[in-house]
Amino acid sequence: MQSTSTASSEPALAQPAPVRRLMSLDALRGFDMFWIAGGEEIFHVLAKTTGWAWAFFMAEQFTHVEWDGFRPYDCIFPLFLFMAGVSTPFAVGSRLERGVAKSELARKIITRGLILVVLGIVYNNGLFTKPISDMRFPSVLARIGLAGMFGQLIYLYFPNPKVQYAWFAGLLLGYWAAMKLIPVPGCGAGVLxxxxxxAGYVDRSVLPGRLYLKVHDPEGLFSTIPAIATALLGIFSGKLLRSDGPSAHRDQKTLWLVLGGISCLVLGYSWGLVFPINKNLWTSSFTLVAGGWSILMLALFYWIIDVKKVSGWAFFFTVIGMNSILIYIAGEFIDFEYAAKFFFSGILSFFSEPIRAVGAVLAFLAVKWAFLYFLYKKKVFLRV
Incomplete structure (x- = not known):
């Protein structure tokens, strides 16, 4: 892990070439991270303080489904993993074209994946030593690290598109077969x-420490298998956007993305009739549904920013997207809420309760964004 303050330095795998070459990717990454960083609290606070029906509806959309089903908020995490895949053809592909050895690239890919696993452990458990039995090892960062790592290695060592598609299909079909056909002691086969x-049984059997839901972990080891397919969907999309062949026209690329996203949604929702859409299990149907929406989001941002060149509005999100991993972990070590109260509590005290509550959330987000903007202006970005 390193920081950089040189604008011309070569981007690392965590923030690769698309930072300059594909503006829409950083904007979309920032849009995604905005909600992770606290943006969803706007609707929760509005619902709590006003009782407005539309606020309750929006607040519900920004919560996770308890088990089977799908809401927009369930797409936040897979969208981030998907974007890690989109960046791969730009980062790894450009290095391959410059003659960098595959072994060197593989070493960097594996190192980055393992660093993210370690960062995830620190994020879950802090810097102080805990008994292993009290530690949680699976994490969002670990899943991004492992699934992204295996997706990049498939891209690196299996360049034939047909073979990559075979990997994609094999991961989803194989996971479905395993979840449906392999019996779990005391439960039988196919009980989801x-x-x-x-997935829960394997994680309980092989992972040390505790699981997030005691008997199950939504970022567990076994359900990382279909998450690799999420990264591959991003890689397929990134290859399309970087291509110079018949689909080089940007409008055509947007259309292909839209068609691909719709196809994933149709297949995913259809598959969900027999293999439920479930984020906790990262089922194959969930992979396709979340991937379909992710592709459509990328198509929208790409069309507006890179095709139509309407990009001024995206600067707010780009600042967040340039340091997405940093802002994700910074809240564990920086008290942004205290800073927000210090700077804004006096002003907010003059307003009514609903305005104070919403204003407190906006102040919290403003302090976070100001912190990221300062780093952006200083050209300081967290690299992994």
């Missing part, structure tokens, strides 16, 4: 409950 799923 929190207590009886194969």
């Amino acid at each position: 409950t929190m207590d009886c799923s194969l």
Whole structure:
């Protein structure tokens, strides 16, 4: 892990060439991270303080489905992993074209993946030593690290598109077959409950420490298998956007993305009839549904920013996207809420309760964004 203050230095794998070559990717990454960083609290606070029906509806959309089903908020995490895949053809592909050895690239890819696993452990457990039995090892960062790592290695060592598609299909079909056909002791085969799923059983059997839901972890080891397919969907999209062949026209690329996203949604929702859409299990149907929406979001941002060149509005999100991993972990070590109260509590005290509550959330987000903007102006970015 390193920081950089040189604008001309070569981007690392965590923030690769698309930072300059694909503006829409950083904007979309920042848009995604905005909600992770606290943006969803705007609707929760509005619902709580006003009782407005539309606020309750929006607040519900920014919560996770308890088990089976899908809401927009369930797409936040897979969208981030998907974008890590989109950046791969720009970062790894450009280095391959310059003659960098595959072994060197593989070493960097694996190192980055393992660093993210370690950062995830620190994020979950802090810097102080805990008994292993009290530590949680799976994490969002670990899933991004491992799934992204294997997706990049497939891209690196299996350059034939047909083979990459075979990997994609094999991961989803193989996971489906395993979850449906392999029996779990005391439960049998194909029982997709929190207590009886194969994913939960494998994680309980092999992972040290504690699981997030005691008997199951939504970022567990076994369900990382279909998450690799999420990264591959991003890689396929990135290859299209970087291509110079018949689809080089940007409007055509946007259309292909839209068609690809719709196809994933149709297949995913259809598959969900027999293999439920479930984020906790990262089912194959969930992979396709979340991937389909992710592709459509990328198409929208790409069309507006890179095709139509309407990009001024995206600067707010680009600042966040340039340091997305940093702002994700910074809240564990920086008290942004205290800073927000210090700077804005006096002003907010003159307003009514609903305005104070919403204003407190906006102040919290403003302090975070100001912190990122300062780093952006200083050209300081967290690299992994």
